[in-house]
Amino acid sequence: TMAEEAKKRAGYAAVDNHIKNNHVVGVGSGSTIVYAVDRLAERVRQENLNIVCVPTSFQARQLILQHGLTLSDLDRHPELDVAIDGADEVDSALTLIKGGGGCLTQEKIVAGCAKHFIVIADYRKDSKSLGQQWKKGVPIEVIPMAYVPVTKAIMQRFGGEVELRMAVSKAGPVVTDNSNFILDWKFEKTHNWKEVNTAIKMIPGVVETGLFVGMAERVYFGMEDGSIRTRD
Numbered sequence: 001t002m003a004e005e006a007k008k009r010a011g012y013a014a015v016d017n018h019i020k021n022n023h024v025v026g027v028g029s030g031s032t033i034v035y036a037v038d039r040l041a042e043r044v045r046q047e048n049l050n051i052v053c054v055p056t057s058f059q060a061r062q063l064i065l066q067h068g069l070t071l072s073d074l075d076r077h078p079e080l081d082v083a084i085d086g087a088d089e090v091d092s093a094l095t096l097i098k099g100g101g102g103c104l105t106q107e108k109i110v111a112g113c114a115k116h117f118i119v120i121a122d123y124r125k126d127s128k129s130l131g132q133q134w135k136k137g138v139p140i141e142v143i144p145m146a147y148v149p150v151t152k153a154i155m156q157r158f159g160g161e162v163e164l165r166m167a168v169s170k171a172g173p174v175v176t177d178n179s180n181f182i183l184d185w186k187f188e189k190t191h192n193w194k195e196v197n198t199a200i201k202m203i204p205g206v207v208e209t210g211l212f213v214g215m216a217e218r219v220y221f222g223m224e225d226g227s228i229r230t231r232d
């Protein structure tokens with residue numbers, strides 16, 4: 001499809017422009033990153049690159065192993081050269097909503113350990129302000145025993161609706177790679193995302209939010225017409 005082609009072009013562009021020999025690479029989660037890992041494995045073989053990869057989820061770990069790439073971790077490499085990951089939505093200030101796939105916590109940790117955090121996305125993620133295209137809200141990872149008070153606190157302070165993310169192929173709530181629950185906060189107006197991110201993180205029981213504020217260095221958008229658009 002057009003969107004899949006756009007994801008592929010964004011993934012390839014990011015890998016071709018930012019990956020160099022001897023790099024330690026953070027590998028994101030979701031569907032767009034699959035194209036980037038395809039290209040990374042191709043380059044490693046063609047150019048005989050020395051690359052190690054740090055995953056952001058069980059899914060990313062499987063991707064790394066399935067492509068015969070060298071798996072590493074933050075114990076061995078607490079500082080990465082580059083992290084590449086997708087996004088659910090990007091605004092004009094490069095604030096991201098992430099966590100559509102439920103992997104936001106390790107993604108944010110790995111992104112924060114990288115010298116360069118590069119985002120790859122198709123044109124559907126390219127918004128002026130958050131909420132224009134992504135309608136599922138901001139994912140928030142919470143300690144399971146606290147999900148009700150956290151839900152109440154968010155709705156009282158910031159409005160909107162907050163829903164516990166329920167699993168599809170498992171009875172009950174989604175359980176993250178970190179054994180936590182996910183809340184989806186369907187906000188109803190634009191906010192100061194830097195302030196809201198900090199305020200939500202301070203609520204007891206919140207592990208992480210899917211608001212990535214001031215973290216992305218560059219976004220590669222694959223466009224409908226086959227072109228690539230970058231935003232810095």
Ligand code: DER
Nearest residue numbers: 030031032086087099100101
């Ligand atoms: O869940 C996540 O954080 C993913 O990285 C998400 O933000 C992008 O997933 P996609 O590439 O499948 O759209």
